[in-house]
Amino acid sequence: MLLLVAVSIDSIVSNPRFEWDVVGDYLFDDRILDGLVLTLELTVAAMAAGIVLGVLLAVMRLSPNPLVAGASGFYIWLFRGTPVLVQLLFWNFIAALYPEISIGVPFGGPEFFSIQANSAITPFVAALLGLGLNEGAYMAEIVRAGILSVDEGQHQAAHSLGMSRLQTMRRIVLPQAMRVIIPPTGNETISMLKTTSLVSVIATAELLYAAQLIYAENYRTIPLLIVASIWYLALTTVLTIGQYYLERHFGRGSARELPLTPWQRFTRIVVPRHAEPATEPEASGR
Amino acid sequence: MTEPMVRAEQVHKRFGRLAVLKGVSLTVMPGEVTCVIGPSGSGKSTFLRCVNHLEKIDAGRLSVDGQLVGYRQEGDKLYELREREVARNRAEIGMVFQHFNLFGHMTALQNVCAAPVQVLGIARQEAREHGIELLRRVGLEDKRDAYPSQLSGGQQQRVAIARALAMRPKLMLFDEPTSALDPELVGDVLAVMRGLAESGMTMIVVTHEMGFAREVADTVVFMDGGVIVEAGTPSELLANPREARTRDFLGKVL
Ligand SMILES: Nc1ncnc2c1ncn2[C@@H]1O[C@H](COP(=O)(O)OP(=O)(O)OP(=O)(O)O)[C@@H](O)[C@H]1O
Ligand SMILES: [Mg+2]
Numbered sequence: 147m148l149l150l151v152a153v154s155i156d157s158i159v160s161n162p163r164f165e166w167d168v169v170g171d172y173l174f175d176d177r178i179l180d181g182l183v184l185t186l187e188l189t190v191a192a193m194a195a196g197i198v199l200g201v202l203l204a205v206m207r208l209s210p211n212p213l214v215a216g217a218s219g220f221y222i223w224l225f226r227g228t229p230v231l232v233q234l235l236f237w238n239f240i241a242a243l244y245p246e247i248s249i250g251v252p253f254g255g256p257e258f259f260s261i262q263a264n265s266a267i268t269p270f271v272a273a274l275l276g277l278g279l280n281e282g283a284y285m286a287e288i289v290r291a292g293i294l295s296v297d298e299g300q301h302q303a304a305h306s307l308g309m310s311r312l313q314t315m316r317r318i319v320l321p322q323a324m325r326v327i328i329p330p331t332g333n334e335t336i337s338m339l340k341t342t343s344l345v346s347v348i349a350t351a352e353l354l355y356a357a358q359l360i361y362a363e364n365y366r367t368i369p370l371l372i373v374a375s376i377w378y379l380a381l382t383t384v385l386t387i388g389q390y391y392l393e394r395h396f397g398r399g400s401a402r403e404l405p406l407t408p409w410q411r412f413t414r415i416v417v418p419r420h421a422e423p424a425t426e427p428e429a430s431g432r
Numbered sequence: 433m434t435e436p437m438v439r440a441e442q443v444h445k446r447f448g449r450l451a452v453l454k455g456v457s458l459t460v461m462p463g464e465v466t467c468v469i470g471p472s473g474s475g476k477s478t479f480l481r482c483v484n485h486l487e488k489i490d491a492g493r494l495s496v497d498g499q500l501v502g503y504r505q506e507g508d509k510l511y512e513l514r515e516r517e518v519a520r521n522r523a524e525i526g527m528v529f530q531h532f533n534l535f536g537h538m539t540a541l542q543n544v545c546a547a548p549v550q551v552l553g554i555a556r557q558e559a560r561e562h563g564i565e566l567l568r569r570v571g572l573e574d575k576r577d578a579y580p581s582q583l584s585g586g587q588q589q590r591v592a593i594a595r596a597l598a599m600r601p602k603l604m605l606f607d608e609p610t611s612a613l614d615p616e617l618v619g620d621v622l623a624v625m626r627g628l629a630e631s632g633m634t635m636i637v638v639t640h641e642m643g644f645a646r647e648v649a650d651t652v653v654f655m656d657g658g659v660i661v662e663a664g665t666p667s668e669l670l671a672n673p674r675e676a677r678t679r680d681f682l683g684k685v686l
Contacts (some may be wrong), residue, residue: 303533303592306484307547307599308523310515317550321537398537398579 168369172360173376181356182377188273188342188352189381193335195278200285205315207290218286225283231344234276238348240267273345273352281338288330292323324396332389336382343374353377435498437462437603437634438483444491445478452478454658455492460636460651462602465629467645467666468638470655471681476638479655480605483636484525485518496525497602523551526596530608532588534580540567540591541576544598552599559598566594570624586617590624597628604628606637642686646670654678 158164172178206218225233240263248260267275296319304314346355357370394407438460445453452475460466468476481487482494485501494501502518503510513521535543544563548554554562567573570590580588589609596604606625610618622644629635629648639645645652645666652669654662654677662675673679 297533299529299531299533300535302486303527303529303535304547305486305519306522306525306527307595308519308551309547310519313550317546318535322535396537 163368164372165366165369168366169372169376172366172370172373175360175373177351177356177360178353178373178377181351181353184270184351184356185339185342185353185377186381188270188277188345188350189335189339191274192277192281192342193338195274196281196285196334196338197331199278199282200287200289201320203282203286204289204293207286208293222283222286225280226287230276230280230341231347233280234273234344234348237267237272237275238269240272269345269348269350272348273342273350277338277341277345281334284334285331288327288334289323292325292327293319295326296322321396325393328389328393328396332385332392335389336385339381339385340378434462436460437464438494438496438636440479440483440492440494442492443479443482443489443494445475445482445487445489452658453482453489456655456658456660458653458660458663460603460634462634463632464650465635465637465648466651466653467649468636468653468655469640469642469645469681469685470661474655475658476655477607480527480607480636480638483603484527484605485522496521519551523547523599524602526599526601526604528589528592528596528604528606528609530611532580532585532592532612534588534592534595536580539577539579540572540583540594543580543591544595547595548598563594563598566597567591569597569627570594571620584617585613586620589613589621593621593624593628602634604633604635606635606639608638608640610639610641640685642670654681656681 159166203218203221206214207222209215209218244263246260247263247266248257251257293315300318300322301314304318309317342352343354345352346358349355351359353374357374361367361370391407436459438458440456440458443453443456444451456475456479458466468479470476478487482489482501483496488502499521500510501521502513504513504517505511534540535546538546541560541563544566545556545559548559548562549556564573564576567576570593572587572590572594575583575587575591580591583591593609609625610621613621618641622641625635625637625644626648637644637649647666649666651663652666653660654669654673654675656677662669662673662678669678670682673682
């Protein structure tokens with residue numbers, strides 16, 4: 147087993163076609179770094195939009211008003227039922243559908259605000275709309291599962307203290323639902339990080355598209371794909387660590403004592419916390 | 433003549449086709465302790481939940497402190513209250529549950545302070561001081577920073593009582609507050625409730641603790657099949673029940 151690992155590492159390192167020197171050259175190339183920043187921006191913005199939308203849709207879905215619950219159900223059905231790639235292309239071409247976007251009173255009322263769709267829906271905006279609106283549908287289901295995981299007694303206790311439905315949601319239920327919501331949300335974030343690469347189809351220069359642009363010029367395809375992969379892996383690692391600490395934060399109150407972080411465990415082993423008690427009587431006489 | 437704190441007249445409640453309350457009439461005067469006993473499924477919890485506006489009644493009249501529950505009367509017309517108004521009425525009634533229902537993500541003190549700050553708009557510092565005083569009253573001053581998962585059932589229930597008292601309620605409802613507790617923890621909770629009764633709090637207590645009912649209650653009510661079968665002072669009802677059904681039930685639990 148170990149041998150197999152060693153052999154494959156050796157083949158990866160020594161195979162000249164991987165061109166590790168080229169990987170090194172481009173790892174910190176400006177265009178790659180710009181793409182990286184855009185990937186990060188898209189991930190953060192789309193997830194933020196997705197989470198806000200998701201909470202809203204989940205609360206709506208659980209509303210006693212059938213109209214409100216139905217609207218949320220329809221949204222989730224629509225956006226989960228179509229590929230995100232199609233949605234991205236759709237938003238990109240929305241200008242063809244609605245050349246002018248205006249905000250005003252419908253049916254011939256006064257117009258407050260009007261703008262050419264082509265200038266409003268830049269590729270970045272189209273990417274954000276496509277990714278964020280789609281993510282909202284998935285987050286809604288995650289948040290809903292979290293809300294349902296909180297005991298009905300918590301709602302009753304909050305109501306009996308005079309809290310409104312919204313106060314109960316915000317102060318009592320959602321904070322406790324977090325424990326259930328965060329692990330899949332971490333998953334979604336990591337998945338979003340990689341899904342942003344789909345945006346390359348609408349010519350937005352995120353990480354993958356930046357790499358593609360470079361290898362279109364110099365034909366160093368494999369090393370540039372490796373460059374992109376290294377960055378995706380690095381970001382995923384950072385996200386995983388962040389998720390761990392968030393889970394700890396929201397886990398408070400659910401276990402009797404928080405488990406140690408790996409770092410705390412490490413320092414306990416290396417630096418004992420308490421002064422050692424008087425050592426055993428020396429056995430030097432032997 | 434003083435107004436009753438709770439006046440129920442022919443209260444009916446059904447869930448779908450299941451009639452749970454079939455004409456409950458009960459009057460509780462201010463400062464009185466009323467214990468409700470009865471077999472499982474007889475509608476005791478449902479009645480308490482109606483008094484606390486957690487369920488809408490289908491027929492009859494139910495008023496707390498002179499105010500109709502869930503409705504506003506203008507002339508001889510009834511208007512359904514909006515959520516905000518219902519919440520305001522609920523805030524004046526404390527409720528203690530069988531399974532405590534403490535907020536799991538908050539410490540004991542935070543549990544006690546949450547509603548006064550968020551619902552009544554009391555300043556944080558003031559709520560905190562009142563909260564500490566209430567925790568002292570239920571004997572848990574030293575547990576203020578403990579989370580519910582770090583407390584025994586009896587301690588959790590005492591925090592839950594302090595949490596309800598923090599709203600300065602005019603009426604306290606207890607739904608089998610000791611049924612989920614180990615026998616050796618029941619005493620502490622009952623002691624707190626007894627102290628509360630002595631301080632003049634109006635209380636309705638659903639319980640199977642006949643000792644508590646005998647010593648503390650002004651009135652004991654026996655409920656079965658969605659109606660009040662018999663009511664009286666503890667000595668009348670517990671020692672000399674008139675109805676056969678009451679005698680039957682007491683024979684089983686005593
Ligand atoms: N929300 C609800 N929906 C449908 N049926 C309900 C609901 N709440 C209570 N019931 C039914 O109403 C009946 C009375 O319930 P309730 O909880 O009031 O009884 P109880 O006297 O408190 O019994 P226990 O001693 O077991 O707590 C039961 O048959 C129960 O199944
Ligand atoms: Mg009950």
